[in-house]
Amino acid sequence: MTPTLLLPDSLSLTPEGSALVAEIEVYLATLPVQARTVAPLICTYGSTVQRWNAGFPLPRLSVLDRLAHRPARPVAVSVADHLRLTSRYLAEFGWVQGQLWDSAGRVCLLGAQAAVLLNGYGTPYTVSRARNQVMEVLHATGRPVASPDAFNDASGTRQADVHHLLDRASARALSLGI
Template identity: 50%
Template sequence: MATTLHRLPGMPDLAFVADGGELVREIERYLASLPAPARRITVPAICALGRAPVAWDLGMPRPRPTLLDRARNRPPAPVPIDTATHLRLLSRYLTVHGWCQGLLWDDAGRSCILGAQLAVLAAGYGTQTTAMHARRYLMEQFTAHDPTVRSVDQWNDTPGRTPAQVHRQLDIAAARATHH
């Protein structure tokens, strides 16, 4: 039985993935693979009121709500980005907030690759489709080196994995995505 996102305590408003797309299924598979205590999610806060400094997206245009967005109390449309930019933002997010294994986010605010993807999407950069393209680029790399890798999350959570390896793979995938 899959866990649905909207029923998880502590999960942010993930309306951007609530349509039941592939990213939602990836999140559900990942959460189902964790022991019950690790399924509790503490999400790093994203300021909904203004321009809190966020170093990881420095230089990127911030999503801006229109008058209609404010009137309807809805988030602004996401800033369109390509797959390479999504992968670079993941690396920048993980540099600033830290990387972890076995959890989407830990109590210190560090995240795994999937958690970083959710944070980038929640901040208004890209779409679920962009995130899934990024995951495909990563999977192509991982399986080229090790055909037994079954998911980005399995690769992320492999014992002995280091932050340097994570950033290196994100950089390689971003470079490949730039050239396609």
């Protein structure tokens, strides 16, 4: 015999209980638009759908930024975070070889780093240090190329190779505390 759960009368949906529903709706209306965006909770492959910058705050314009008509101050990210964001950006928008970006919105390694920077995460100095970490990993793994872009555009490179490279570079930067 399966047990049945009996709810007290106070939890049933009555005119008094509908006030609670109205209160919840008012609260939900106060949330930022990003929190109210309707999106599928599970993608077709069974994992959670997330934006490339999930877990990082959005750059916010201050009053001075608005008065000076300038972009928001960039969100401070570590070199390791920049490399993770670059990999996530590539995963969301797609990867391309031989060009910075294409008409479909896919980007190369450098294009993804530039997009992360232009979306307000990190500084040009952060990007430079991240590229140095990528070069260190390339040379440490026996791939002496002139730049990360040469590795990106090599005929044998796949998107998974770029993600693996970014993951190793991020782990290296994290171990160095940068």
